[in-house]
Amino acid sequence: MSEGVSSSQERGLLQEALDRVADACWVRLPCERVTVMLADGEGEQAVLGIAAWRGQLGEEAANARVRSGMSVAGGVYASGRVRRVADGEHDSSPVPTRGEGGSFICMPLPLDGRVLGVINVRRRAGEPAFSEVDETLLDCLALFAGKSLQAAQLAFLVRSEFAQRALQGEGGPEAVSAFVHGEAQPAQVARMLAKSFYREMKAAGFGNNQIVGAAGEIIDQLSASLRKHGQRMVRSRS
Incomplete structure (x- = not known):
């Protein structure tokens, strides 16, 4: 076995883990879209980018970069606190949504006291809003996600x-x-x-x-x- 392992192999292991996370959320929380975002950088300098998704996602959204503290995802990453909204069109929170209606949950992706990124799940307008039970389930899936990514690193x-x-x-x-x-x-x-x-x-x-x-x-x-x-x-x- 060679001492060195290529960066493409590392990316492959991480991507497999990310895809499993997206699949788990997609299957267990029926929704219009799932996105898994990872942070590049530390603290206020961190920038979030989408690393895996399920459902329809435009090219602009797939390539979007979100700074820590900015937008819903950036705010959840910075605070480490989940945000659940019943209807994005009528949300009166200080940090506005991205202009889409429907219900969504933005959940921190934790690992050993750190936040690696966020997981977003969204339902279109007119569908039942995500419940507290859904939020608890996504919280469990996020813990699984962090450990899956850690296992990929170790692999x-x-x-x-x-x-x-x-x-x-x-x-x-x-x-x-x-x-x-x-x-x-x-x-x-x-x-x-x-x-x-x-x-x-x-x-x-x-x-x-x-x-x-x-x-x-x-x-x-x-x-x-x-x-x-x-x-x-x-x-x-x-």
């Missing part, structure tokens, strides 16, 4: 020779087989990789501060990969 990471050595050293062939077949928990794999990483850094003569700094860099790189994916998706359609 990409585990293809490296370092990850293979770490899994073999910590859990043997059974650990590798469990991960390949989707039976291992992402948190379990992450702990195995962290232990192996620590031992190899210590064996190489690095001090504690240097190891902590390297670990922080890994976390930053993994977090950035999801945000950059949204930007790449937009560029690929332009």
